[in-house]
Amino acid sequence: MDTTNTKSETLADQAYDALAKSIVSGELAPGARILEVELAERFGMSRGPLREAMRRLEERRLVERVSQRGVRVVRLTGPKLHGIYKVREALEGMAARLSAQNMADDEIAELREMLEAHERYVRQSDDYSQNQQDWDFHDRIARGSKNEMLVSLLSDDLYQLLKIFRNQHKSKRGRARRAVEEHWRILAAIEDRDPEMAELMMRRHISAALAVFEPSWAEDAAQRDQADTADWPDLKPEGD
Amino acid sequence: MDTTNTKSETLADQAYDALAKSIVSGELAPGARILEVELAERFGMSRGPLREAMRRLEERRLVERVSQRGVRVVRLTGPKLHGIYKVREALEGMAARLSAQNMADDEIAELREMLEAHERYVRQSDDYSQNQQDWDFHDRIARGSKNEMLVSLLSDDLYQLLKIFRNQHKSKRGRARRAVEEHWRILAAIEDRDPEMAELMMRRHISAALAVFEPSWAEDAAQRDQADTADWPDLKPEGD
DNA sequence: CCCCCACGTAATGTCAACATTTTTATCATT
DNA sequence: AATGATAAAAATGTTGACATTACGTGGGGG
Numbered sequence: 249m250d251t252t253n254t255k256s257e258t259l260a261d262q263a264y265d266a267l268a269k270s271i272v273s274g275e276l277a278p279g280a281r282i283l284e285v286e287l288a289e290r291f292g293m294s295r296g297p298l299r300e301a302m303r304r305l306e307e308r309r310l311v312e313r314v315s316q317r318g319v320r321v322v323r324l325t326g327p328k329l330h331g332i333y334k335v336r337e338a339l340e341g342m343a344a345r346l347s348a349q350n351m352a353d354d355e356i357a358e359l360r361e362m363l364e365a366h367e368r369y370v371r372q373s374d375d376y377s378q379n380q381q382d383w384d385f386h387d388r389i390a391r392g393s394k395n396e397m398l399v400s401l402l403s404d405d406l407y408q409l410l411k412i413f414r415n416q417h418k419s420k421r422g423r424a425r426r427a428v429e430e431h432w433r434i435l436a437a438i439e440d441r442d443p444e445m446a447e448l449m450m451r452r453h454i455s456a457a458l459a460v461f462e463p464s465w466a467e468d469a470a471q472r473d474q475a476d477t478a479d480w481p482d483l484k485p486e487g488d
Numbered sequence: 489m490d491t492t493n494t495k496s497e498t499l500a501d502q503a504y505d506a507l508a509k510s511i512v513s514g515e516l517a518p519g520a521r522i523l524e525v526e527l528a529e530r531f532g533m534s535r536g537p538l539r540e541a542m543r544r545l546e547e548r549r550l551v552e553r554v555s556q557r558g559v560r561v562v563r564l565t566g567p568k569l570h571g572i573y574k575v576r577e578a579l580e581g582m583a584a585r586l587s588a589q590n591m592a593d594d595e596i597a598e599l600r601e602m603l604e605a606h607e608r609y610v611r612q613s614d615d616y617s618q619n620q621q622d623w624d625f626h627d628r629i630a631r632g633s634k635n636e637m638l639v640s641l642l643s644d645d646l647y648q649l650l651k652i653f654r655n656q657h658k659s660k661r662g663r664a665r666r667a668v669e670e671h672w673r674i675l676a677a678i679e680d681r682d683p684e685m686a687e688l689m690m691r692r693h694i695s696a697a698l699a700v701f702e703p704s705w706a707e708d709a710a711q712r713d714q715a716d717t718a719d720w721p722d723l724k725p726e727g728d
Numbered sequence: 729c730c731c732c733c734a735c736g737t738a739a740t741g742t743c744a745a746c747a748t749t750t751t752t753a754t755c756a757t758t
Numbered sequence: 759a760a761t762g763a764t765a766a767a768a769a770t771g772t773t774g775a776c777a778t779t780a781c782g783t784g785g786g787g788g
Contacts, residue, residue, distance in 0.1 A: 257555040258555055258556075258772090261555065283738095285739065294772055295740090295741095296539075296771080296773070296774095297771075299741085300540060300543045301543075303540045303543035303544050304543045307543075307546075307548055315498055315501065315740090316498075316740060316778085317739090328636060331635040331636050331638065334582060334638070335635070335637045335638055335641065338579050338582035341578060396571050397571045398571065400549075401575065401641065499742070500741080524769075525768080525770090533743090535743090536741080537741075537743095555770090555771095556749055556769090556771080557750070557769090557770080558750095558770070
C-alpha cells in the first residue's frame with residue numbers, strides 16, 4: 249500500500265485512495281479486518297484521517313462496519329451478486345441506449361479498436377476469467393452515455409465492488425469468446441445509432457453472464473457458510 | 489436538528505442520521521455551508537465524529553466537499569436531474585419487473601390500499617407537488633423486488649437525493665391525477681404477475697414524470713447561474 | 729470436561745489542543 | 759473609489775491522550 253505519489257490533497261483522501269485500491273486489487277482480501285492502529289503505523293499518520301477514509305469506504309459499500317467492533321472488507325454472497333447483476337442489467341441497458349444516442353463518432357471508433365484488440369487476445373488465450381478489457385468495454389459504454397449518475401453508479405461503485413470478486417467471475421470454456429461476440433453486437437447497435445437494439449443486446453449480454461457465473465456462486469456459498477460462524481459471530485439485537 | 493432519541497450507537501452515527509434528515513427535509517438548504525465548529529456546539533460533541541459523519545454524507549452524494557474549504561449541501565442542476573431520472577427509469581423498471589415476480593400477495597394487497605388512499609387524496613386536493621404517498625408507492629415497489637442493491641440504490645440513495653429538491657418537482661395541473669392512474673397500471677401488471685408489462689408501465693411513468701418536470705428545471709437553471717459565481721468561485725487547477 | 733468470572737490487553741470512539749489553510753477586515757497607496 | 763498588502767479571525771486537518779468497549783486467557787468451581 250502506498251500513500252505517496254497520489255494526487256489527493258489531505259491525508260484522509262490519500263488513505264481513502266490507497267485503501268480503495270488495495271481492496272479492489274485484492275491485496276486486502278474480502279472479509280479481512282482493517283485495524284486502525286496497524287494502518288496508522290503503516291501509513292505514518294494518526295488514526296483520525298484513517299477513520300474518515302474508512303467512513304467513505306463504508307458508504308461506497310467496499311467495507312462493512314460494526315459499531316465498536318471494527319471494519320472489514322465486504323464479502324458478497326451469491327444472492328447479493330445475483331442482485332448486483334440485475335442492477336447491472338438495468339443500468340447498463342440504459343447506458344447502451346444512451347450511448348447509441350450520445351456517444352461521439354471518435355469514441356465509437358476507439359471502442360471498435362479496443363474490441364478488435366480484445367478479440368485478438370481472446371483468440372490466442374486460454375484465460376477464461378473476466379479481464380480488464382471486459383471492464384474497459386463496459387466502462388466506455390457507461391461513459392459514452394454522458395450521464396454522470398450512470399457513470400458514477402456503474403464505474404465508481406458497482407464495477408469496483410465486482411472487481412473485488414474477480415474469482416467469482418470464472419467462466420466456462422468458450423464464454424470469453426461468446427462474450428466478445430456479444431460485445432460486437434452491442435457495438436454494432438451503437439454504431440447504427442439504434443438505442444432499442446443497443447439496450448436489448450446489452451441486457452442480453454449481462455443476463456447471459458449471470459447465467460454462466462451464478463452456478464459457481466452457490467458452491468462458493470457452501471464453503472463460506474462454515475467460515476462465517478468462525479470469525480464474526482451473530483450479533484444479538486441490542487434492544488429495540 | 490436532534491441527536492437524541494435516535495437508535496444509533498456512536499456519536500458519529502447519530503450525527504450522520506441527524507444531518508441526513510436535516511438535508512433531506514430541507515432544513516439544511518441546498519448549497520448551505522456545513523460548519524464543523526457550529527455543529528459541534530449545537531450537537532454538544534467534538535468535531536471528530538462530525539467529520540466522520542460528513543464523510544459518509546459525502547459518499548451518499550448528499551454533500552459536496554472541497555478540500556480545505558469545507559462542505560456544503562449538494563445542489564442539482566437540470567442536466568443532473570435529467571440524468572437521475574434516466575437512472576430511475578432503468579432501476580425502477582427493473583424493480584417493477586422483479587416485484588411482479590417476487591412481491592408477496594399481502595404486500596400487493598397493502599400496496600392497493602395505499603394507492604386507494606392516495607387516489608382519494610388526489611381527488612380532493614389541489615396539491616400539484618409530489619408528495620410522500622408518491623414516494624411511498626415507489627419505495628414499496630423497490631422493496632418488493634427483494635433485491636437489496638436495488639433497494640439501497642433507490643430508497644437509500646436516489647430518493648433521498650431527489651427529496652432534497654421537492655420544489656423541483658412541481659407539476660402541471662392534472663399531473664397528480666395522471667400519475668395515480670399510471671400507478672394503477674403498474675399495480676395491475678404486478679397483480680397479474682406480468683414482469684414485462686410492469687417494467688413497461690413503470691418506465692413510461694418515470695419518462696412521463698421527466699417530461700412534465702424538466703421544462704421547469706431549465707428556468708431554475710437560469711436563476712441559479714447568477715448565484716453560483718457569487719458564493720463559490722471557480723477553483724483554479726492546482727498543478728497536474 | 730465445561731462453564732463462569734476476573735483481569736489484562738487490544739481495539740474503537742471521542743476529545744481538546746495544535747498546525748495549517750482560508751477568509752475577512754483593515755489600512756495604505758494609487 | 760478601487761486595488762493591493764497585511765494582520766487577525768475563522769475554519770479545516772491532524773495529532774496524541776484519554777475513555778470506553780470488546781476480546782482473550784487463565785484460574786476456579788461444579
